[in-house]
Amino acid sequence: MTDSLLVVDDLSVTFPGRTAVTQAVRNASFTLGRERLGVVGESGSGKTTMGRALLGLLPRTASVTAKTMSYDGTNLLACTERDWQRLRGRRMSMVMQDPKYSLNPVKTVGTQIGETALLHLRTDRRDAQMRTLRMLEAVQIRDPELVYGLYPHQLSGGMGQRVMIAMMLIAEPDLLIADEPTSALDVTVQNEVLRILDDLVRDRGMGLIMISHNLTMVSSFCDRVLIMYAGRIVEEIAARDLKNAKHPYTRALVAATPSLDEHRAELATVTRDPEWLK
Amino acid sequence: MTDTLGHWLMSEAPTSRRQAVLGNLYRAVRSIVTNPTALIGLVIVALLVLMGAFAPWLSMGNSPLTQDLAGRLAPPTDKHWFGTDELGRDILARTLYGSRATLSIVALVSVIVVPIGLAVGTVAGYLGGWVDAILMRITDIFLAFPRLILALAFAAALGPGIENAVIAISLTSWPAYARIARSETMTIAHSDFIQSVVLQGASTWRILFRHIVPLCLSSVIVRLTLDMAGIILTAAGLGFLGLGAQPPTPEWGAMVSSGRDVILDQWWVATIPGLAIFIVSLGFNLLGDGLRDVFDPKSNDR
Amino acid sequence: MITVRDLSVVFHVGGREVRAVDGVSFEVGTGETFGIVGESGSGKSTILRAIAGLVPSKSETLEVDGQPAARRRSRDDRRKLQFVFQDPYASLHPRKTVDDILREPLIIHREPNIDERVRAAIADVGLSPLHRFRYPHQLSGGQRQRVAIARALILRPPILLLDEPTSALDVSVQAEILNLLAKLRQSYSLTSILVSHDLAVVAHLCDRIAIMQRGQLVEIIGAGDLRSGKVSANYTGKLIAASRGFSRASA
Numbered sequence: 122m123t124d125s126l127l128v129v130d131d132l133s134v135t136f137p138g139r140t141a142v143t144q145a146v147r148n149a150s151f152t153l154g155r156e157r158l159g160v161v162g163e164s165g166s167g168k169t170t171m172g173r174a175l176l177g178l179l180p181r182t183a184s185v186t187a188k189t190m191s192y193d194g195t196n197l198l199a200c201t202e203r204d205w206q207r208l209r210g211r212r213m214s215m216v217m218q219d220p221k222y223s224l225n226p227v228k229t230v231g232t233q234i235g236e237t238a239l240l241h242l243r244t245d246r247r248d249a250q251m252r253t254l255r256m257l258e259a260v261q262i263r264d265p266e267l268v269y270g271l272y273p274h275q276l277s278g279g280m281g282q283r284v285m286i287a288m289m290l291i292a293e294p295d296l297l298i299a300d301e302p303t304s305a306l307d308v309t310v311q312n313e314v315l316r317i318l319d320d321l322v323r324d325r326g327m328g329l330i331m332i333s334h335n336l337t338m339v340s341s342f343c344d345r346v347l348i349m350y351a352g353r354i355v356e357e358i359a360a361r362d363l364k365n366a367k368h369p370y371t372r373a374l375v376a377a378t379p380s381l382d383e384h385r386a387e388l389a390t391v392t393r394d395p396e397w398l399k
Numbered sequence: 400m401t402d403t404l405g406h407w408l409m410s411e412a413p414t415s416r417r418q419a420v421l422g423n424l425y426r427a428v429r430s431i432v433t434n435p436t437a438l439i440g441l442v443i444v445a446l447l448v449l450m451g452a453f454a455p456w457l458s459m460g461n462s463p464l465t466q467d468l469a470g471r472l473a474p475p476t477d478k479h480w481f482g483t484d485e486l487g488r489d490i491l492a493r494t495l496y497g498s499r500a501t502l503s504i505v506a507l508v509s510v511i512v513v514p515i516g517l518a519v520g521t522v523a524g525y526l527g528g529w530v531d532a533i534l535m536r537i538t539d540i541f542l543a544f545p546r547l548i549l550a551l552a553f554a555a556a557l558g559p560g561i562e563n564a565v566i567a568i569s570l571t572s573w574p575a576y577a578r579i580a581r582s583e584t585m586t587i588a589h590s591d592f593i594q595s596v597v598l599q600g601a602s603t604w605r606i607l608f609r610h611i612v613p614l615c616l617s618s619v620i621v622r623l624t625l626d627m628a629g630i631i632l633t634a635a636g637l638g639f640l641g642l643g644a645q646p647p648t649p650e651w652g653a654m655v656s657s658g659r660d661v662i663l664d665q666w667w668v669a670t671i672p673g674l675a676i677f678i679v680s681l682g683f684n685l686l687g688d689g690l691r692d693v694f695d696p697k698s699n700d701r
Numbered sequence: 702m703i704t705v706r707d708l709s710v711v712f713h714v715g716g717r718e719v720r721a722v723d724g725v726s727f728e729v730g731t732g733e734t735f736g737i738v739g740e741s742g743s744g745k746s747t748i749l750r751a752i753a754g755l756v757p758s759k760s761e762t763l764e765v766d767g768q769p770a771a772r773r774r775s776r777d778d779r780r781k782l783q784f785v786f787q788d789p790y791a792s793l794h795p796r797k798t799v800d801d802i803l804r805e806p807l808i809i810h811r812e813p814n815i816d817e818r819v820r821a822a823i824a825d826v827g828l829s830p831l832h833r834f835r836y837p838h839q840l841s842g843g844q845r846q847r848v849a850i851a852r853a854l855i856l857r858p859p860i861l862l863l864d865e866p867t868s869a870l871d872v873s874v875q876a877e878i879l880n881l882l883a884k885l886r887q888s889y890s891l892t893s894i895l896v897s898h899d900l901a902v903v904a905h906l907c908d909r910i911a912i913m914q915r916g917q918l919v920e921i922i923g924a925g926d927l928r929s930g931k932v933s934a935n936y937t938g939k940l941i942a943a944s945r946g947f948s949r950a951s952a
Binding site (some may be wrong): 411412413415416418419423468505591592594595596597598600601605610613614616 | 775786788791794806809810833834900
Binding site (some may be wrong): 312336 | 741776872873875877880898900901905906924928939941943945946948949
């Protein structure tokens with residue numbers, strides 16, 4: 122974790138509304154090196170909005186402001202659409218929740234991944250095809266040639282997600298943002314996909330931001346965790362220290378999650394302190 | 400005072416069923432009134448109703464039936480704002496009174512077509528199987544009849560008149576509503592909230608009438624409003640052919656027909672009622688478009 | 702209270718036969734909370750729907766409260782068994798207020814004192830009277846699920862079936878609903894079957910748990926054994942390990 126890939130200082134995102142503005146993200150600050158950073162929050166916490174802000178994927182009506190938002194020296198706040206197109210896929214990439222909605226249903230797996238490679242790597246078709254097959258192997262797909270010719274609707278959930286990962290990583294980005302990548306998957310498949318992500322991140326020295334509502338998964342997979350509430354980052358803590366969290370919301374979240382290890386007669390509930398909104 | 404009424408209606412925590420239902424109604428009316436297309440349509444339709452209701456007063460003392468053969472085919476003047484027709488009758492009065500024929504056709508057709516369509520459609524969509532197959536084939540048969548030809552056949556068999564025109568139009572219109580109701584029903588028949596009422600032991604009748612029909616209503620209303628223009632035009636067409644309201648009752652289609660021969664020199668005789676038909680059809684179209692936007696915001700092109 | 706022997710549910714999808722549930726047998730005693738856990742396609746929800754009579758099924762025995770469960774349930778049969786669905790956004794009629802929704806079962810069964818019972822039901826599930834005349838779109842996910850639970854319990858059925866009742870809810874809301882369910886099963890003396898893909902949730906609320914895989918029953922174990930990992934089947938072990946979170950060691 123020597124140099125920071127991503128530096129975010131005082132990031133705020135607001136959306137205009139019919140009666141008032143919605144502050145989706147408030148004064149968020151953090152850095153990301155070549156590590157696994159988890160962002161945990163419930164619905165409305167702003168975690169997805171923050172992820173999309175980092176990739177310039179918010180609608181134009183959203184107002185994104187920050188003191189600093191830079192990736193490897195590039196000021197993301199000043200990016201034009203062309204700048205974003207050069208960054209996305211090639212340097213920064215995103216894996217989303219449900220591959221069903223992110224993969225083009227009328228193109229085969231191989232074509233889609235190959236296209237991404239062609240777009241970003243300035244290479245020829247044959248090379249793109251080879252890279253695609255190698256990438257499919259890297260995500261532990263047993264029969265890459267077969268899957269190359271399949272359409273998205275022919276893939277199971279876990280396979281679809283692996284194809285997504287392959288597509289997002291083929292251009293060899295340094296930063297990957299994963300937004301609920303395993304929420305739609307069965308728990309046994311979940312861990313397989315996480316293992317693949319883990320290996321890839323390690324082998325390529327990537328930075329990974331894992332956005333999720335699943336505290337158990339994030340705390341076991343990530344190195345550091347950011348807890349978000351109502352648009353703010355209320356705590357930044359090492360994953361293994363979660364049990365000793367300081368912020369009451371984090372502690373409440375940990376206490377409210379049922380666990381296999383201990384039996385509690387009653388789960389702690391989160392009493393929302395309006396202080397947390399400040 | 401109106402401010403507090405507004406707050407009461409828009410309250411997020413209604414304290415009685417009346418407040419909740421009125422609040423919902425208020426919200427619906429507000430969304431219709433703030434949609435420009437719907438508002439214009441609504442105004443036109445409202446004017447139509449007012450015309451029919453207040454025809455005697457709006458006619459400036461002229462009767463639609465009094466003939467004045469000496470003053471026939473007179474151009475618009477102070478006495479007769481829209482001139483007179485071939486029998487010297489005041490066109491303004493006849494146009495105003497003619498709206499009643501239009502209104503009665505619109506009202507009667509709606510009252511017949513919506514319940515039949517909903518009944519057939521929801522039963523077919525919910526029960527499925529052979530009930531669905533039989534009902535849909537019956538629907539197909541009725542769909543195959545061309546409206547005007549069927550009306551002519553009715554007139555030939557039973558004699559001309561508004562009632563037979565209404566029957567003919569209704570018989571050929573209800574299938575569309577049955578189809579809409581059926582497709583809406585099929586979408587929600589297996590939803591959890593319907594399954595839950597099944598689990599509570601509700602009878603099929605109760606499920607259809609109290610749970611499914613309310614959800615089909617908005618699509619049916621939109622379709623009805625959009626259909627109105629076509630129904631009015633068909634009624635006018637029947638009138639034009641002499642099959643609608645019989646003389647001397649004023650009816651726009653019949654008025655256009657009788658003004659046919661003199662249209663080049665005395666344009667007002669045919670044009671005024673024609674304009675009335677046009678504006679009212681347009682009004683219903685706009686209202687229907689607006690209602691569709693209001694009920695299904697996803698169909699907006701914003 | 703509930704006896705199931707050799708239950709099978711077969712769906713015909715596009716010409717193929719899919720055995721969603723294949724020869725499953727178990728018993729649920731009075732007052733027990735029985736859990737059914739499995740991944741997607743395991744058939745866990747289908748079993749619940751078969752017991753409720755929502756899907757056709759074949760079985761050697763299917764008994765509810767000592768009586769064989771007929772394919773066509775009578776209105777009286779419906780009083781014995783109620784259901785809470787997974788999606789709080791789809792299980793309430795969008796055009797009916799909370800009051801309408803709660804009155805419906807009472808009206809269907811011609812119960813007296815409707816007003817009083819609706820008020821009591823709302824209070825029982827932790828909602829305020831302010832919620833009584835709201836429409837579903839004016840309620841949060843947790844509040845809707847409370848309404849669904851109130852609706853299920855208003856006729857005081859002895860049996861409650863819950864299909865992933867908290868899967869669509871945030872963790873903090875889930876905790877509230879699970880606590881509510883724990884409290885209600887006491888006060889209403891319920892026999893319940895809880896279906897979930899989340900092992901921790903099921904272990905929290907249930908006494909005995911059935912593990913399902915691809916339509917077949919793998920094994921039935923007690924909650925304590927589940928926690929300590931004392932299981933006989935391989936699959937169960939894998940499921941437990943996976944539920945504990947990600948582990949680099951098993952790579």
